[in-house]
Amino acid sequence: MRDVLGIIVCNMHDDLVPQLTANRTLGSIPFGGRYRMIDFALSNMTNSGIYDVGLVPSKNYQSLMNHVGNGQEWDMSRKNGGLSILPPYAGARGVYRGRMEALYGIREYIKASDAKTVVLSDSDVVANIDLRPVIRQHEESGADITLVYKRSEVFREKKCAALFFNECGKLLDLYLNPELEGTQNIYLDIAIIKKPLLDELIAECASKNEHSFVNSVLMQKKGVLNIRGYLFDGYCNKLTGLRNYLDASLALLQPEVRKSLFPAERPIYTRVRDQVSAKYGENAKVSESLVTDGCHVDGEIEKTVLFRGATVEKDAKVKGCVLMHNTFVGEGCDLQWVITDKNVVIPAGTHLAGSEKYPLYIPKDTVL
Amino acid sequence: MRKKMLAMLLAGGQGSRLYALTKDLAKPAVPFGGKYRIIDFPLSNCVNSGIDTVGILTQYEPFELSQYIGNGQPWDLDRMGGGAFVLPPYQRNTGRDWYKGTANAIYQNLRFIERYDPEYVVILSGDHIYKMDYAAMLEKHIEKGAAVTVAALKVPLSEASRFGVIIANEEGYITEFEEKPANPRSDLASMGIYIFSADKLSKYLTEDEADPESENDFGKNVLPNMLEAGEKMAVYAFEGYWKDVGTVDSLWEAHMDLIDGSDLDLYDNSWKIYSRSPVMPPHMVEAGAEIKGSMVTEGCTVGGKVERSVLFAGVTVEKGAEVKESIVMPGATVKAGARLYKTIVGENAVIGEKAIVGTDEGKVTLIGPEAVVVDEATVEAGAIVGKEEAK
Numbered sequence: 001m002r003d004v005l006g007i008i009v010c011n012m013h014d015d016l017v018p019q020l021t022a023n024r025t026l027g028s029i030p031f032g033g034r035y036r037m038i039d040f041a042l043s044n045m046t047n048s049g050i051y052d053v054g055l056v057p058s059k060n061y062q063s064l065m066n067h068v069g070n071g072q073e074w075d076m077s078r079k080n081g082g083l084s085i086l087p088p089y090a091g092a093r094g095v096y097r098g099r100m101e102a103l104y105g106i107r108e109y110i111k112a113s114d115a116k117t118v119v120l121s122d123s124d125v126v127a128n129i130d131l132r133p134v135i136r137q138h139e140e141s142g143a144d145i146t147l148v149y150k151r152s153e154v155f156r157e158k159k160c161a162a163l164f165f166n167e168c169g170k171l172l173d174l175y176l177n178p179e180l181e182g183t184q185n186i187y188l189d190i191a192i193i194k195k196p197l198l199d200e201l202i203a204e205c206a207s208k209n210e211h212s213f214v215n216s217v218l219m220q221k222k223g224v225l226n227i228r229g230y231l232f233d234g235y236c237n238k239l240t241g242l243r244n245y246l247d248a249s250l251a252l253l254q255p256e257v258r259k260s261l262f263p264a265e266r267p268i269y270t271r272v273r274d275q276v277s278a279k280y281g282e283n284a285k286v287s288e289s290l291v292t293d294g295c296h297v298d299g300e301i302e303k304t305v306l307f308r309g310a311t312v313e314k315d316a317k318v319k320g321c322v323l324m325h326n327t328f329v330g331e332g333c334d335l336q337w338v339i340t341d342k343n344v345v346i347p348a349g350t351h352l353a354g355s356e357k358y359p360l361y362i363p364k365d366t367v368l
Numbered sequence: 369m370r371k372k373m374l375a376m377l378l379a380g381g382q383g384s385r386l387y388a389l390t391k392d393l394a395k396p397a398v399p400f401g402g403k404y405r406i407i408d409f410p411l412s413n414c415v416n417s418g419i420d421t422v423g424i425l426t427q428y429e430p431f432e433l434s435q436y437i438g439n440g441q442p443w444d445l446d447r448m449g450g451g452a453f454v455l456p457p458y459q460r461n462t463g464r465d466w467y468k469g470t471a472n473a474i475y476q477n478l479r480f481i482e483r484y485d486p487e488y489v490v491i492l493s494g495d496h497i498y499k500m501d502y503a504a505m506l507e508k509h510i511e512k513g514a515a516v517t518v519a520a521l522k523v524p525l526s527e528a529s530r531f532g533v534i535i536a537n538e539e540g541y542i543t544e545f546e547e548k549p550a551n552p553r554s555d556l557a558s559m560g561i562y563i564f565s566a567d568k569l570s571k572y573l574t575e576d577e578a579d580p581e582s583e584n585d586f587g588k589n590v591l592p593n594m595l596e597a598g599e600k601m602a603v604y605a606f607e608g609y610w611k612d613v614g615t616v617d618s619l620w621e622a623h624m625d626l627i628d629g630s631d632l633d634l635y636d637n638s639w640k641i642y643s644r645s646p647v648m649p650p651h652m653v654e655a656g657a658e659i660k661g662s663m664v665t666e667g668c669t670v671g672g673k674v675e676r677s678v679l680f681a682g683v684t685v686e687k688g689a690e691v692k693e694s695i696v697m698p699g700a701t702v703k704a705g706a707r708l709y710k711t712i713v714g715e716n717a718v719i720g721e722k723a724i725v726g727t728d729e730g731k732v733t734l735i736g737p738e739a740v741v742v743d744e745a746t747v748e749a750g751a752i753v754g755k756e757e758a759k
């Protein structure tokens with residue numbers, strides 16, 4: 001779709017998982033053995049034919065730049081359009097406070113695009129969403145803005161916006177972090193918007209010193225603009241915290257979740273690392289686990305996600321864990337409900353346990 | 369700037385002794401080691417040796433190979449002023465010809481070589497699994513002031529009769545060649561890897577082409593002619609893992625070497641082997657699965673028992689299935705209750721429920737790409753099942 005521009009804001013919601021974003025943007029949080037959070041947003045764009053995409057980070061974005069490179073893995077290394085990383089435009093007020101301010105910083109980039117439609121997205125959602133029907137519905141319904149939402153129970157979502165529509169499907173109201181019972185329409189922070197309208201809204205918000213898309217645009221303009229919703233009913237997780245991170249990681253062990261996230265016709269792309277196949281030793285015992293290329297397993301793993309290059313030595317027991325890149329678990333260790341960040345070394349004989357509801361997190365490069 | 373060394377990779381081989389595996393596929397494109405194809409080894413060696421321009425000569429079933437090479441990007445061979453080039457035979461105003469032999473294939477592409485005007489040309493084949501620094505070999509070539517340097521491997525004398533054997537003097541210059549001798553006088557086997565000084569290559573290939581009696585083969589014609597003409601020819605002794613995977617047995621053995629841990633270290637980051645990666649999620653090991661002493665690749669789903677085996681990308685081993693000492697290539701499925709012993713399964717083949725293929729002790733069994741073994745069938749050890757003769 002040559003007339004669609006994608007914009008992904010990478011640092012929204014960093015505060016929800018402070019542990020994992022200590023040295024990186026939310027978009028570059030490792031997920032699912034070989035991916036980073038942003039791979040889902042980027043692949044959704046590619047798989048929907050959107051190759052003109054701007055990434056807007058705000059801070060700590062070295063790991064993100066390193067990961068996406070020139071966008072070639074997502075087929076976004078293009079002469080016309082392609083992937084652009086748009087470092088924040090720090091004005092007198094410092095780096096942006098909200099989405100509209102972030103967009104104000106890159107207004108020249110948006111203006112220069114000859115796209116008719118813009119897809120705004122964050123990088124905190126793990127889902128395989130075909131955006132083509134969303135854009136088709138947006139165009140056919142004549143909406144000014146179309147919001148993608150899922151049906152979910154509010155208490156599961158820490159920070160969320162619940163959407164209410166009238167019988168014609170127009171946005172009636174929107175509650176932030178509501179204390180509501182039952183299943184609601186939870187906004188996924190993915191919006192389709194007409195580009196001329198976006199240009200106007202960016203200028204208007206800037207002149208009024210407003211910075212939030214939800215507060216300044218959706219809430220204030222819901223009566224004036226034709227804002228509609230699109231229900232996404234596939235598997236979807238919006239990252240809300242460390243426990244949710246563990247839950248979402250272990251959800252990948254369910255076949256129906258993998259089927260929804262990784263259909264053959266819409267792959268999730270990521271940076272290629274040229275790792276060798278995973279190697280299992282003579283003492284390996286593996287059950288219900290997701291294992292990535294470059295891993296060595298000679299111990300026992302159960303309900304666990306191993307990232308590239310993770311090693312579990314002989315007689316070690318690992319259960320309910322997420323072990324990121326190059327984690328080393330020595331002989332005879334016993335780990336339960338532990339999340340290790342990259343390059344963590346756990347020497348032989350160490351026992352560590354978190355709980356299913358409160359996982360133990362070990363920061364990047366820690367040598368115990 | 370003039371290029372120091374350019375590589376020409378002979379990838380036109382049919383690999384007829386791999387039977388069903390190479391029916392629709394050039395031998396260099398045969399999958400190897402869980403993530404690779406045979407050609408990844410010489411290509412990665414080139415890049416790791418600092419060579420940025422590789423001509424890849426194809427002839428037999430070139431389509432899948434060309435598609436695999438693409439723009440050369442996975443090997444870092446998408447370069448300005450160089451890169452990877454697939455070179456099939458083509459029609460010219462003097463006529464058209466298939467590649468008649470290894471030497472003729474290079475001869476037909478002399479114009480390609482001249483475009484880059486390299487000082488040296490390394491000739492490689494796409495049939496072997498090994499890691500080798502061609503830059504170190506070039507150093508020797510220059511040091512010896514040779515017209516050509518031939519890489520050689522020490523093999524047990526009893527096996528030397530399978531190879532082209534090199535007889536060299538103490539200074540490391542070649543004095544004689546013997547092609548597959550009955551009673552070999554040397555244990556130095558030619559690896560089919562040659563570094564030529566570019567002017568000599570062009571001279572002797574042109575002469576060889578003019579000789580109607582010639583079989584246009586480097587080993588049989590060009591090198592002996594050079595020796596006769598009194599050219600300085602050096603031998604470069606290679607030490608390390610080198611395996612011809614041109615037969616079903618040797619392909620199987622090479623995979624068992626990987627599992628047992630051989631001199632071929634794929635995990636060495638200083639000499640990575642690159643490949644075009646399929647885009648697949650990590651592999652899933654289901655409850656009740658058993659995996660021991662094996663290599664498993666992304667995209668696999670394992671519910672059964674896997675022992676001393678290599679599973680390539682996207683393989684499914686269903687619950688209750690058993691895979692032992694076998695090699696299962698990309699996209700193949702082993703259905704519930706099926707049992708595989710000492711078997712090579714080609715790409716996208718399907719082994720039906722409760723089928724029994726091969727035996728523990730017998731010969732290596734081969735199930736070709738896309739072949740289907742029906743439910744509850746028995747395939748004898750050593751059998752070859754192609755796509756058409758589905759059991």
